[in-house]
Amino acid sequence: MYDLSVTAKIKPAGDTADTADRLLDAAERLFGEHGYDGVGMRMLAEAAGVNLGAATYHFGSKQALYLAIFRRRFRPMDAERLRRLREAVALAQGRPLSVTVIVECLLRPPFESGLGNTAFQQFLARNLLLPPLFLHRSLHQEVAPTMAEFVAAFHQALPQFPEDLLHLRSMFAMGSLAMFSTHAKTMPGMQKLEVREAVLRELIGYVTAGMTSPAATDFKQRPPLPRRPGPAED
Numbered sequence: 001m002y003d004l005s006v007t008a009k010i011k012p013a014g015d016t017a018d019t020a021d022r023l024l025d026a027a028e029r030l031f032g033e034h035g036y037d038g039v040g041m042r043m044l045a046e047a048a049g050v051n052l053g054a055a056t057y058h059f060g061s062k063q064a065l066y067l068a069i070f071r072r073r074f075r076p077m078d079a080e081r082l083r084r085l086r087e088a089v090a091l092a093q094g095r096p097l098s099v100t101v102i103v104e105c106l107l108r109p110p111f112e113s114g115l116g117n118t119a120f121q122q123f124l125a126r127n128l129l130l131p132p133l134f135l136h137r138s139l140h141q142e143v144a145p146t147m148a149e150f151v152a153a154f155h156q157a158l159p160q161f162p163e164d165l166l167h168l169r170s171m172f173a174m175g176s177l178a179m180f181s182t183h184a185k186t187m188p189g190m191q192k193l194e195v196r197e198a199v200l201r202e203l204i205g206y207v208t209a210g211m212t213s214p215a216a217t218d219f220k221q222r223p224p225l226p227r228r229p230g231p232a233e234d
Helices: 017-036 041-048 052-059 062-092 099-115 118-129 134-155 162-183 191-211
Strands: none
Touching: 017 041, 017 052, 017 062, 017 118, 017 134, 041 052, 041 062, 052 062, 062 099, 062 118, 062 134, 099 118, 099 162, 099 191, 118 162, 134 162, 162 191
C-alpha cells in the first residue's frame, strides 16, 4: 500500500510507487473537475494508465484514494509550518512571538504550496463547496494538533484574548487563504514571484490586523464561541 507517512517531496523508488503516484495525480485532477461522486475507480485507472486491479491494490477504495490525495499535499505543508513555528519559538527563548511572525508561519507554507499545484487548488475549491462527509473526520484529525500549537502561540502573544476567540480567528485566517487560493490561478500576474510575495505580505498584514483587533463581543458575558470539533464530536 502507498505509504502516506512519506512526504510528497520524497518519491519512493520502483514501479509500485510510480503506479501509486500516477493514480494520485490522475485522481487529484479528476476529482477536482468532477467531484467525488462524478468519478469512478475504472475512470481513475484509465486516466492513470493502469489496470483496475492496481488501483484497488494500492488504495483499496475510492474513499481511501480521495483521502490520500489530501494527505500527500497537506502533510509536508503542515510539517513545514510547524517547523517554522517551533524554530521561531526556540529563537525567542521564552519571549512571546510577534503576531506577524506567527501568522507568517501559519500562512506562508500553504500559500506557497497551493500556488505550486493548480490541480490541487481545484481539488480544494471543490471541497470548499461540496465536501464529501467522510472528509470532515480526516480533516479534523490532521488539522487539530497543528492548530492547537498555533493557538497556544497566539495566546502567549495576545493574553488579553480568550482561547476560544483566538481559535475562531485562526479559522477565519485559514478561510481567507483558502478562498484566495481557489481564485489565484486565474488572476493575472500571479505567475511572477514578486507579485506572489506582495500578495502574501498583504494577506499576512490583513490576518494580523484581524487577530489583534479588539473583540467584537464581551467575552465575559457571551457564551463560548464555536470551534472546529474534534473527531469524537463528529
